[in-house]
Amino acid sequence: MAAKTEITVEEKLRALYDLQLIDSRIDEIRNVRGELPLEVEDLEDEVAGMNTRLTKLKNDLELIEDDIKAKKNQIEESKTLIKKYTTQQDNVRNNREYNSLSKEVEFQELEIQLAEKHIKEFKAQIEQKNQVIDETKARVKAREEHLKHKQGELDEILSETEKEEQSLIKESQSFEKKIEDRLINAYKRIRTNVKNGLAVVPVERGASGGSFFTIPPQVQMEIASRKKIITDEHSGRILVDPELATEEREKMEGIFAKLK
Incomplete structure (x- = not known):
């Protein structure tokens, strides 16, 4: 040098x-x-975080819907078994077989009741999650509008000053070399x-x-x-x-x- x-x-x-x-x-x-670049960055992170939450909530909804389908299939299977066991009761040879089939029918009826209870709970979860999704969407929209406004302010300032700042930085480096x-x-x-x-x-x-x-x-x-x-x-x-x-x-x- x-x-x-x-x-x-x-x-x-x-x-x-x-x-x-x-x-x-x-x-x-x-x-x-001023603090505009940091404000914009914080708002971007906030919006990204809420969108990530929305994605998770939607994935949760899909899983709950799958659980509801599984419970409905289980109810249909139990109804088929009840029909089968009821038909078999008409052809039993003794009370022991009849009672055994009655217990199977009773068990499947309890399974249906339990599945229906779960479906009701799942639907309540869906309702609650949809409410959270709606609230989160509203917040995302509000923050995105705020972000757009702040980004616009920053872009305007940058367009006015960025060229000058870069030129000044070069001048500063040039003057440093003289000293x-x-x-x-x-x-x-x-x-x-x-x-x-x-x-x-x-x-x-x-x-x-x-x-x-x-x-x-x-x-x-x-x-x-x-x-x-x-x-x-x-x-x-x-x-x-x-x-x-x-x-x-x-x-x-x-x-x-x-x-x-």
Whole structure:
């Protein structure tokens, strides 16, 4: 990998502040999107989960219908056996055989009653599951409509900002290459640790940008000389003078306008 060209401290400060402006613009775009991508993802998962439940409920219904068919077949078999045993009773030779056949008839009648009871229970289960299916379908429809609305919002924001964001990310990577690794690592560390991701800030009204702590006049003069990298002792942010900040903001606004 080729070594980065050695540049002056002022050039480093300008590059760092330009990088900050680019990354802040990326942050703004992502803030506009906010929680929408996560909301859309959660809604998709919720709808998928309810559809999975619907599929299971429908499969359960099919199994119950099969159970009902099996019980109806069992009833028909029992009726056939009752008819058979009743016919055999007309040809028995003794009471023992008659009583034995009577017990068989009685057993099959109990089997019919039990099967009919099960069918009644199965039908109640079908009714209950159909009610749950109807309620779930209504919820799926409502969540799908909400998802469609949120997806529409996200698509609209993405169509407006995605091209710009990708261009900005490339610009950010390009600017990083101009700056030595030590400074880039420090910049990223500060960005992670401070509010709003502002790692490089101008001096405003004698204080670090976004801070109430006054910077001594001597330090302000050092910052304005652009001879060394100076950080705010309270927040750790890298400081640049207001004039440099204004110049770089104007320059970067022109670049941002072209990226949109």
